[in-house]
Amino acid sequence: MADRILIRDLRLRCLIGIHPEERETAQELRIHLTLFTxxxxxxxxxFIGDAVDYQKVTEHILDFTETSSRLLLETLIEDMARMILVNFSAVEALQLRVEKPAALPLARFAGIEIERSRADFGI
Known part of the structure; x- marks a missing residue:
């Protein structure tokens, strides 16, 4: 069984959504990530060079979402998982959860959670 690196409650802003008002202003997303390595x-x-540098993982996620403009969370989360696995070869697999707090007025959040491995992307 692989070890796990955890990143919880990473808050960022991103253009995401299918409604016109969602396309005008970046919305808050919360990211929960488990990296298997x-x-x-x-x-x-x-030595940090022998580790998965979770600061760099976080920077990649922030850069990715700041330049992202997806309609669906499904597309965003799948692309984000691929980006992490492509850029961090020591990560064997991951669990990724993206929460969108403003999606449903009567719920704390709506979100998606996936598990992906390098093999899922042919890496």
């Missing part, structure tokens, strides 16, 4: 080499060396 083997941390033993980094633990033994105590």
């Amino acid at each position: 083997d941390i033993r080499k980094a633990a033994a060396s105590d």
Whole structure:
């Protein structure tokens, strides 16, 4: 079983949605991410170069969403999962959840959660 790196409640803004008013102003999204990797080499060396740098993962996610303009959360989450797995070769698989707090007035959020591996994208 792989080790896990956790990033929880990453808050960012993104143009997302099918309604005209959603296309005018970036909306808040919350990201929850679990990265499956083997941390033993980094633990033994105590060297960041041997680790999955979660600061860099976060920067990639922020850059990706700031330049993103998707209609559907389904498209955004699938593209985000692919981007992470392509850019971070030590990540074997991931669980990714994207929450859209403003989607439903009577709910805390609407969201999607997926699990993807490198094999899912032919990587």
